[in-house]
Amino acid sequence: MAWYGEARRSLLVMAAIGTAMLGSGVAEAKPTAQKARAATQGQINVVYNRVRSPLAKDFQTVFQKSRLFETAVAPINQNILLPRDLTVELGECGFVNAFYEPGAHRIVMCYELIDHLTKVFRKSGMGQRDAEVQALNAAVFTFYHELAHMLIHEMDLPIVGKEEDVADQFSALLLSNAGDGGKGAILAAAQWFGSSQSPESREKYMDEHSLNEQRAYYLICLLHAQSPGELSGLVKRLGFPPERLQKCKDEYRQIARSWEMMITPFLRR
Numbered sequence: 001m002a003w004y005g006e007a008r009r010s011l012l013v014m015a016a017i018g019t020a021m022l023g024s025g026v027a028e029a030k031p032t033a034q035k036a037r038a039a040t041q042g043q044i045n046v047v048y049n050r051v052r053s054p055l056a057k058d059f060q061t062v063f064q065k066s067r068l069f070e071t072a073v074a075p076i077n078q079n080i081l082l083p084r085d086l087t088v089e090l091g092e093c094g095f096v097n098a099f100y101e102p103g104a105h106r107i108v109m110c111y112e113l114i115d116h117l118t119k120v121f122r123k124s125g126m127g128q129r130d131a132e133v134q135a136l137n138a139a140v141f142t143f144y145h146e147l148a149h150m151l152i153h154e155m156d157l158p159i160v161g162k163e164e165d166v167a168d169q170f171s172a173l174l175l176s177n178a179g180d181g182g183k184g185a186i187l188a189a190a191q192w193f194g195s196s197q198s199p200e201s202r203e204k205y206m207d208e209h210s211l212n213e214q215r216a217y218y219l220i221c222l223l224h225a226q227s228p229g230e231l232s233g234l235v236k237r238l239g240f241p242p243e244r245l246q247k248c249k250d251e252y253r254q255i256a257r258s259w260e261m262m263i264t265p266f267l268r269r
């Protein structure tokens with residue numbers, strides 16, 4: 001586990017996220033007062049499930065020591081009125097996934113996913129250490145994607161559009177404002193989606209997720225809107241049309257404003 005040091009550095013990134021969207025001087029979004037009043041003093045708690053395999057034990061140690069996920073949820077706990085206590089569970093699942101379970105009011109992050117991501121990046125030609133760091137970055141993106149699902153359901157937020165796209169947008173919005181580490185997490189996710197082409201099948205087109213290729217390009221689109229200078233070389237290499245990049249900027253502003261309007265009534269004051 002070469003990435004322990006890297007995980008510690010990511011803590012700073014997470015701490016920066018708090019100032020990214022929440023309390024960013026959002027103008028006067030009109031409070032949807034009932035909902036805000038109904039909200040209580042809930043907290044998101046991070047829980048470590050019992051693990052058996054040596055690999056899972058290694059991951060457990062890394063996350064417990066670095067407190068990466070505790071730091072990731074801290075800005076949410078500090079800034080948002082949550083209607084109840086919620087849980088982020090880390091552990092061994094027996095399968096590769098990360099998911100939000102509405103009935104249990106929990107997000108589950110499976111160590112198998114992070115192991116899988118490491119293999120994905122290894123396959124793309126990265127060395128072990130770089131692949132581990134990149135896997136951690138992609139896992140951070142995934143975590144905020146799942147957090148979006150959680151907030152949407154627990155806070156009964158009005159979503160217009162495919163929820164899976166909205167979750168990607170939320171994660172990209174937060175992380176694009178969280179310094180180089182946050183931007184790295186978005187790029188890692190884009191690389192992951194870009195390297196796992198969706199099979200051309202009817203089932204895939206019917207899926208609740210957009211195609212992996214679309215998710216990859218969309219993340220680049222949103223990140224470019226926030227950091228055009230840093231991404232200029234990449235979007236050029238990828239062949240993004242200039243008209244699309246302009247639309248990306250408009251969409252980014254629209255998404256940011258919409259989230260601000262939704263979240264503002266729930267901000268702790």
Ligand SMILES: [Zn+2]
Nearest residue numbers: 145149164167
């Ligand atoms: Zn999702």
